[in-house]
Amino acid sequence: xxxxxxxxxxxxxxxxxxxxxxxxxxxxxxxxxxxxxxxxxxxxxxxxxxxxxxxxxxxxxxxxxxxxxxxxxxxxxxxxxxxxxxxxxxxxxxxxxxxxxxxxxxxxxxxxxxxxxxxxxxxxxxxxxxxxxxxxxxxxxxxxxxxxxxxxxxxxxxxxxxxxxxxxxxxxxxxxxxxxxxxxxxxxxxxxxxxxxxxxxxxxxxxxxxxxxxxxxxxxxxxxxxxxxxxxxxxxxxxxxxxxxxxxxxxxxxxxxxxxxxxxxxxxxxxxxxxxxxxxxxxxxxxxxxxxxxxxxxxxxxxxxxx
Amino acid sequence: xxxxxxxxxxxxxxxxxxxxxxxxxxxxxxxxxxxxxxxxxxxxxxxxxxxxxxxxxxxxxxxxxxxxxxxxxxxxxxxxxxxxxxxxxxxxxxxxxxxxxxxxxxxxxxxxxxx
Numbered sequence: 270x271x272x273x274x275x276x277x278x279x280x281x282x283x284x285x286x287x288x289x290x291x292x293x294x295x296x297x298x299x300x301x302x303x304x305x306x307x308x309x310x311x312x313x314x315x316x317x318x319x320x321x322x323x324x325x326x327x328x329x330x331x332x333x334x335x336x337x338x339x340x341x342x343x344x345x346x347x348x349x350x351x352x353x354x355x356x357x358x359x360x361x362x363x364x365x366x367x368x369x370x371x372x373x374x375x376x377x378x379x380x381x382x383x384x385x386x387x388x389x390x391x392x393x394x395x396x397x398x399x400x401x402x403x404x405x406x407x408x409x410x411x412x413x414x415x416x417x418x419x420x421x422x423x424x425x426x427x428x429x430x431x432x433x434x435x436x437x438x439x440x441x442x443x444x445x446x447x448x449x450x451x452x453x454x455x456x457x458x459x460x461x462x463x464x465x466x467x468x469x470x471x472x473x474x475x476x477x478x479x480x481x482x483x484x485x486x487x488x489x490x491x492x493x494x495x496x497x498x499x500x501x502x503x504x505x506x507x508x509x510x511x512x513x514x515x516x517x518x519x520x521x522x523x524x525x526x527x528x529x530x531x532x533x534x535x536x537x538x539x540x541x542x543x544x545x546x547x548x549x550x551x552x553x554x555x556x557x558x559x560x561x562x563x564x565x566x567x568x569x570x571x572x573x574x575x576x
Numbered sequence: 577x578x579x580x581x582x583x584x585x586x587x588x589x590x591x592x593x594x595x596x597x598x599x600x601x602x603x604x605x606x607x608x609x610x611x612x613x614x615x616x617x618x619x620x621x622x623x624x625x626x627x628x629x630x631x632x633x634x635x636x637x638x639x640x641x642x643x644x645x646x647x648x649x650x651x652x653x654x655x656x657x658x659x660x661x662x663x664x665x666x667x668x669x670x671x672x673x674x675x676x677x678x679x680x681x682x683x684x685x686x687x688x689x690x691x
Contacts, residue, residue: 280594280596281594281664284594368594448629448630448631449630449655451630451631451634452631452633452634452635452637452638453634455634455638456634456637456638456663459638473619473639473640476638477614477615477638477639480614480634480635480638481611481614484610484611484631536627536629536631537608537609537610537625537627537629537631537632538610538611538631540609540610540611540612541611542609542611542612542614542615543611545615546611546614546615549615
């Protein structure tokens with residue numbers, strides 16, 4: 270499971286990071302009219318295994334240690350680099366996502382790619398597989414550290430803040446009929462609870478209840494609020510709106526009873542299960558409503574078993 | 577079974593190339609009612625549906641499902657797929673109907689959840 274997550278994270282990072290972030294900017298280059306024997310000193314002194322061949326600022330080829338060894342074997346040390354280099358090498362753009370580079374390494378099996386600017390095609394760096402790994406490890410370390418700090422701070426909130434009673438309230442404003450953002454408040458809230466160090470099983474239950482309450486506000490009202498109150502012994506979800514109200518609460522609580530119009534049902538909502546779901550995944554639920562005035566739903570989950 | 581094996585064996589089209597297919601599938605659930613999925617699907621399930629609205633991503637993410645198989649040749653809009661990639665929820669497409677794909681998943685050994 271942990272392995273799966275880190276794999277995912279790395280994939281995510283390869284989309285987030287650019288070639289520019291991983292490349293080495295200080296590139297050693299050679300010119301096409303230099304002789305092969307010039308490479309000998311460079312390779313010995315600077316310890317590199319291949320180099321872009323640059324003419325007037327543009328990359329025209331790539332010369333590698335393998336090319337050099339071949340020339341050495343055949344006694345062709347005075348030949349010009351341009352005769353032995355790989356011409357028009359595959360290059361990467363500095364602004365490409367790193368995932369493109371990963372794919373190109375797989376596709377071509379080369380050891381390195383020159384990195385150029387998209388505009389002007391000027392050489393700006395070079396990228397090896399090792400550079401990608403270094404960059405990913407560094408980024409992972411930084412992010413891991415940041416998340417640790419976030420989680421540490423959040424999960425100690427109830428211990429660090431001394432009061433007779435501590436209560437953390439998170440409030441989310443819900444826009445009516447905004448189906449594109451439906452579920453967003455529940456997602457945010459789930460992340461927040463996770464950071465607070467709440468048990469995953471409880472976070473899951475709260476997330477279901479919050480999602481259903483959020484959807485109800487979106488489907489049936491012009492908007493409202495979803496808030497969650499966390500204290501050391503329980504989490505309380507409150508969903509309130511000022512609109513149209515529920516005529517018969519007992520009926521609304523019946524499984525499959527729904528007043529949702531067809532177009533809402535076509536999106537998969539309005540199955541008449543929302544309130545039942547909330548009831549089933551929380552320890553207490555209370556619904557108060559007045560037609561024309563609004564509805565307030567309150568649901569409680571106890572953190573240490575029901576008290 | 578890993579999701580990527582299912583993708584290969586059932587010839588599913590992965591509509592979210594950036595999402596992670598290297599995850600274990602705990603079972604399957606088929607439904608077009610979001611609240612039903614919220615109530616009855618389990619973590620790691622592959623979800624068979626014909627819904628293509630953005631909210632399927634929210635549901636799959638909240639329930640930590642392994643992925644969504646969209647049936648009947650339907651395809652979610654690009655913004656939905658982008659959201660799916662952002663949440664790392666694989667969305668897979670098939671021209672088959674829900675009944676047929678569920679049957680083939682069962683043949684591969686993917687079962688429904690038992691109480």
